[in-house]
Amino acid sequence: MAEQIDEAMVIAWLDGELDEVTAARVAAAVANDPALRTMADAHRAIRARFASAFGPIADEPVTMPSPASAQVVSLAAVRAARAKEVAAPPARRWAIPGAIAASLLVGVLVGHGAFAPNGVVDQAGALALAAPLARALDNQLAGAPGGVRVALSFRDHSGAYCRSFTATHLSGIACRGGDGWQLRYAAPGNAGTGDYRMAGGDTQQAEMVAALIAGEPLDAAAEREARERGWR
Amino acid sequence: MDEFERALASLLPRLRRFAHGLTRDRADADDLTQRTAERALKARAQWQAGTNFDAWAYRIMRNLWIDTVRGRQRRDKWIAPEEEGTDVGIAGDAETQAELHFLMRAMDRLPDEQREAVALVMIEGLSYADAAEVLEVPAGTLTSRLVRGRQALVKMLGGD
Numbered sequence: 001m002a003e004q005i006d007e008a009m010v011i012a013w014l015d016g017e018l019d020e021v022t023a024a025r026v027a028a029a030v031a032n033d034p035a036l037r038t039m040a041d042a043h044r045a046i047r048a049r050f051a052s053a054f055g056p057i058a059d060e061p062v063t064m065p066s067p068a069s070a071q072v073v074s075l076a077a078v079r080a081a082r083a084k085e086v087a088a089p090p091a092r093r094w095a096i097p098g099a100i101a102a103s104l105l106v107g108v109l110v111g112h113g114a115f116a117p118n119g120v121v122d123q124a125g126a127l128a129l130a131a132p133l134a135r136a137l138d139n140q141l142a143g144a145p146g147g148v149r150v151a152l153s154f155r156d157h158s159g160a161y162c163r164s165f166t167a168t169h170l171s172g173i174a175c176r177g178g179d180g181w182q183l184r185y186a187a188p189g190n191a192g193t194g195d196y197r198m199a200g201g202d203t204q205q206a207e208m209v210a211a212l213i214a215g216e217p218l219d220a221a222a223e224r225e226a227r228e229r230g231w232r
Numbered sequence: 233m234d235e236f237e238r239a240l241a242s243l244l245p246r247l248r249r250f251a252h253g254l255t256r257d258r259a260d261a262d263d264l265t266q267r268t269a270e271r272a273l274k275a276r277a278q279w280q281a282g283t284n285f286d287a288w289a290y291r292i293m294r295n296l297w298i299d300t301v302r303g304r305q306r307r308d309k310w311i312a313p314e315e316e317g318t319d320v321g322i323a324g325d326a327e328t329q330a331e332l333h334f335l336m337r338a339m340d341r342l343p344d345e346q347r348e349a350v351a352l353v354m355i356e357g358l359s360y361a362d363a364a365e366v367l368e369v370p371a372g373t374l375t376s377r378l379v380r381g382r383q384a385l386v387k388m389l390g391g392d
Contacts, residue, residue, distance in 0.1 A: 007379060008376075008379045011379055012360075015354075015360070017360050043386060046354075046382065046385050047354055049331075049335065049389070050335060052331075053328065053335050054253065054332065054335070054355045056328065057245070057249040058246045062244040062265060064237065064240065064244065065266060065270045142388070143338070143389040144390070149334050151334060151338075166330055166333065219387070220390075
């Protein structure tokens with residue numbers, strides 16, 4: 001009856017999936033074993049984090065489509081009608097083949113104000129990230145909380161390190177070049193605007209990552225190692 | 233509204249949350265939610281009273297999304313799909329939105345089958361049995377996908 005308590009059991013325990021006896025056994029093991037406790041805490045924290053980010057979505061009302069139209073009108077017609085109702089003119093967005101994208105510096109130009117007060121200029125280093133952002137990309141590991149969040153670190157086809165990030169007014173992808181981080185893709189951050197740029201920006205940013213990336217994203221260990229070497 | 237429509241209407245907000253976990257994109261999530269509702273209304277004759285309505289509706293959504301992704305892969309090798317439904321409002325402050333966005337990016341990095349399991353159990357709070365029913369897999373398969381997905385998220389996001 002000395003069954004090992006493994007990670008699957010700890011997770012099932014947190015999910016309330018165990019019978020009373022087994023749950024008590026896992027609870028006791030977690031209380032007495034620091035390694036199990038760390039594991040349980042980590043899973044509990046992740047679950048809580050998702051709950052607080054995704055939970056509010058289920059509080060937002062959703063309109064039911066009319067049953068009559070759903071029964072007699074084709075799905076394609078309903079979708080076409082709905083597409084027409086969208087206020088914004090449909091802009092066809094182009095994803096760019098890898099070789100071309102890699103040679104482009106910036107995918108989407110930043111919205112007004114993001115580079116205030118002077119704006120982007122046509123000179124060497126125009127797309128270098130300035131101090132607070134550059135420092136965050138130098139030091140922060142993917143997933144760490146903060147004003148700047150790094151989502152993903154990877155190498156591009158030339159072997160340079162790149163990182164995708166979200167800051168208050170700017171989100172984008174920057175790669176090591178020269179002595180610092182060069183912006184390869186940028187979109188306005190969503191702070192304070194409350195508009196819908198995020199979803200479109202996200203899709204494009206993901207496409208840009210797909211175009212730039214060589215191989216797989218860095219895992220936590222590789223990322224730490226790259227940071228220690230100054231991303232060179 | 234009859235009983236079927238009431239059940240669907242009250243499930244829709246949760247279906248929409250599942251759509252966020254599944255699609256990791258707000259516009260896609262809203263579109264998928266509407267299409268799922270339409271499909272469910274059309275297919276209502278296929279639902280048997282007394283069976284698990286939630287699992288049935290979640291399964292419609294999940295299958296629609298699989299079709300959507302396959303369709304896009306065939307059609308849009310280089311052209312990204314047009315944006316739809318961009319006039320839907322967003323609740324919550326910027327920081328909450330950034331966090332949601334960030335976690336959706338983490339979900340991007342999971343294989344599809346792990347992402348589905350994580351979204352159904354960890355985000356939607358379905359029981360393992362219900363989630364296995366939605367995905368039409370044995371309980372053991374669901375559990376192993378779920379555990380691998382959660383391990384990957386802990387590795388990506390750390391424990392804090």
